[in-house]
Amino acid sequence: MEITDRQMEIIEAAGKILTTSGINGLTTKNVAAEMKFTESAIYRHFKSKEDIIVAMLHYLAETMDARLSDAVSAASGPEERFKALFRSQYRFFKAEPHFVVAVFSDGLMEQSERINDAILKIMATVMRQLMPIVMEGQQKQVFTNAISAEELLHIVLGTFRLQMFKWRVANFGFDIDRQSENMIAALLTLIKTR
Amino acid sequence: MEITDRQMEIIEAAGKILTTSGINGLTTKNVAAEMKFTESAIYRHFKSKEDIIVAMLHYLAETMDARLSDAVSAASGPEERFKALFRSQYRFFKAEPHFVVAVFSDGLMEQSERINDAILKIMATVMRQLMPIVMEGQQKQVFTNAISAEELLHIVLGTFRLQMFKWRVANFGFDIDRQSENMIAALLTLIKTR
DNA sequence: TTTCAGTAAGTGAACATTCACTTACTTTGT
DNA sequence: ACAAAGTAAGTGAATGTTCACTTACTGAAA
Numbered sequence: 001m002e003i004t005d006r007q008m009e010i011i012e013a014a015g016k017i018l019t020t021s022g023i024n025g026l027t028t029k030n031v032a033a034e035m036k037f038t039e040s041a042i043y044r045h046f047k048s049k050e051d052i053i054v055a056m057l058h059y060l061a062e063t064m065d066a067r068l069s070d071a072v073s074a075a076s077g078p079e080e081r082f083k084a085l086f087r088s089q090y091r092f093f094k095a096e097p098h099f100v101v102a103v104f105s106d107g108l109m110e111q112s113e114r115i116n117d118a119i120l121k122i123m124a125t126v127m128r129q130l131m132p133i134v135m136e137g138q139q140k141q142v143f144t145n146a147i148s149a150e151e152l153l154h155i156v157l158g159t160f161r162l163q164m165f166k167w168r169v170a171n172f173g174f175d176i177d178r179q180s181e182n183m184i185a186a187l188l189t190l191i192k193t194r
Numbered sequence: 195m196e197i198t199d200r201q202m203e204i205i206e207a208a209g210k211i212l213t214t215s216g217i218n219g220l221t222t223k224n225v226a227a228e229m230k231f232t233e234s235a236i237y238r239h240f241k242s243k244e245d246i247i248v249a250m251l252h253y254l255a256e257t258m259d260a261r262l263s264d265a266v267s268a269a270s271g272p273e274e275r276f277k278a279l280f281r282s283q284y285r286f287f288k289a290e291p292h293f294v295v296a297v298f299s300d301g302l303m304e305q306s307e308r309i310n311d312a313i314l315k316i317m318a319t320v321m322r323q324l325m326p327i328v329m330e331g332q333q334k335q336v337f338t339n340a341i342s343a344e345e346l347l348h349i350v351l352g353t354f355r356l357q358m359f360k361w362r363v364a365n366f367g368f369d370i371d372r373q374s375e376n377m378i379a380a381l382l383t384l385i386k387t388r
Numbered sequence: 389t390t391t392c393a394g395t396a397a398g399t400g401a402a403c404a405t406t407c408a409c410t411t412a413c414t415t416t417g418t
Numbered sequence: 419a420c421a422a423a424g425t426a427a428g429t430g431a432a433t434g435t436t437c438a439c440t441t442a443c444t445g446a447a448a
Contacts, residue, residue, distance in 0.1 A: 006393090022304040028438060040440080041394055049438065107301025109363070110216040120363070144384070151380040155353045162352030169303070169314070186345040190338070190384055200427085222404060234406080235428050243404065 003055060007045050010035060011056045015098035019172070023107040026053075050112050053102075057118035060099055061125055067092065068129045078137030079192070083184055085130060086160065090180040093164065097172045100164050127153060143191050156187055197249060201239050204229060205250045209292035213366070217301040220247075244306050247296075251312035254293055255319055261286065262323045272331030273386070277378055279324060280354065284374040287358065291366045294358050321347060337385050350381055 003011075013034035017026050028049055032039040046052045071088035075081045093100050102108060103123075109116045134152050137143030143152065163183055167176055197205075207228035211220050222243055226233040240246045265282035269275045287294050296302060297317075303310045328346050331337035337346065357377055361370055 023301060024304050027436080029436085037393090038395055039438085040396080043439070044393055105301065106299045106359075106362075107217060107304065110218050110301065146383045146388075147380040151377070154356060154377070155349065155381070155384065158352035158354070158356030159349045160352070161359075162348060162355055165300075165355075168300075169310075183345070183348070186341040187349065189340045190349065194340075194388065221402080223402085231427085232429055233404085234430080237405070238427055 003059065004045070007055065010042065010045055010052060011059065014052050014056060015096065015102070017098075018101040019098040022101060023105055050114065053108065053111070054114050054118055056102065057115065057122065060102070061118065061122045064092070064122065065125050065129075068126070072129060072133065078133055078140060078142045079188060081133045082130075082137070082188065085133065086180065086184050089126070089160070090176060094176050097168075100168050100172075104161060104164050104168065126157065130156070137191075141193055144193050152191060156191070159183060159187060197253065198239070201249065204236065204239055204246060205253065208246050208250060209290065209296070211292075212295040213292040216295060217299055244308065247302065247305070248308050248312055250296060251309065251316065254296070255312065255316045258286070258316065259319050259323075262320070266323060266327065272327055272334060272336045273382060275327045276324075276331070276382065279327065280374065280378050283320070283354070284370060288370050291362075294362050294366075298355060298358050298362065317351075320351065324350070331385075335387055338387050346385060350385070353377060353381060 010031065014026060014031050017030050017034055021030065026049075028039050028042055031049075031052070032042055035042070042052075046055070067088055068085060071084045072081050075084035103119060109119055130153060131149065134143060134149050134156075138145050138149060138152075160183070163176075163179065167174065167179075204225065208220060208225050211224050211228055215224065220243075222233045222236055225243075225246070226236055229235070236243075236246075240249070261282055262279055265278045266275050269278035297313060303313055324347060325343065328337060328343045328350075332339050332343060332346075354377070357370075357373065361368065361373075
């Protein structure tokens with residue numbers, strides 16, 4: 001399951017197309033054009049278009065898990081870890097906006113069961129990282145115990161997702177940094193015990 | 195811009211396909227099959243496939259605005275109105291799940307500028323209805339003033355959207371009633387002044 | 389000399405849309 | 419009262435386009 005340099009280039013080309021033209025624009029023809037070679041050459045490196053997408057999502061899942069682990073363990077205390085996790089997410093998606101399209105788009109999910117699974121796996125990764133932070137926060141009375149950890153998680157992730165959605169609809173036009181700090185602060189204000 | 199009976203039937207057929215087969219399944223061929231006539235007959239009633247989708251979204255926008263107005267004005271006080279609005283939304287989407295696919299799917303938005311606009315208009319409708327409720331709640335010190343009304347709105351709608359997403363991914367399999375009451379309660383617990 | 393990485397030119401399937409034509413009603417002029 | 423004209427709503431075949439993917443060939447490097 002090792003990814004060659006050329007495969008990585010193709011994945012990046014596919015990502016670039018996702019950012020600029022969306023899912024409908026993600027065709028073998030466009031990927032080939034982006035790579036400056038013919039459609040058929042793609043099939044030297046990937047068995048199918050589906051495989052390109054799955055490889056991209058697998059790569060994302062792997063790096064995300066490691067990245068979030070690093071970010072979280074570098075901070076201490078629930079509130080700091082909460083911030084660290086979302087800042088890491090925002091920074092990553094800002095650097096690679098095509099993943100916003102890939103992960104938060106249902107058009108992709110419909111395409112195939114494998115792609116669907118890969119996306120759900122990515123979502124589960126974030127939840128797995130966030131859950132212990134929330135639970136620790138509740139245990140230490142830093143976060144509210146008025147609602148369950150699951151509910152807190154849902155609200156927080158829903159808020160994040162909606163922000164990514166708005167950012168995408170705006171064609172990544174506005175400054176996500178300011179908005180993200182804003183939203184992290186608002187969420188913390190709301191969920192912290194007063 | 196009046197919709198004929200036959201057009202309404204086609205819109206409903208398209209909706210049914212959306213529910214069962216998703217956006218990729220929404221082809222003229224499938225709509226025709228659902229209507230039990232040929233593809234070409236569709237074009238007696240709609241100029242294009244895009245027009246079917248746009249008509250569907252326009253219809254949704256119009257009925258939603260009226261429905262939410264009714265639901266909200268039947269209740270009194272911010273908290274009750276908040277509940278009334280979301281209960282109305284849940285009840286509606288439970289009765290017509292295909293609109294969940296239509297409104298909360300980006301695959302559709304990419305298809306055309308007109309469709310994109312129609313969906314954004316629907317989202318704006320909900321925000322326009324919810325905003326005064328939230329503001330009144332804050333003014334009366336029923337909802338927290340720790341964060342802005344915009345932020346509250348964003349968090350609440352993000353939570354709702356994520357729930358619709360989960361419901362859809364689960365193929366509308368779980369009981370949305372229980373989950374929705376749960377989520378309304380959790381949100382209110384969080385945003386009410388303590 | 390074989391293998392790798394590319395090209396050129398195709399394939400069939402799916403797609404939205406258009407075409408000429410038919411059928412069953414409804415209006416209308418006489 | 420009734421034929422002629424018009425219309426709404428269907429059929430079936432065909433359109434051009436796009437799609438993912440395949441096959442046969444080619445140059446170059448190890």
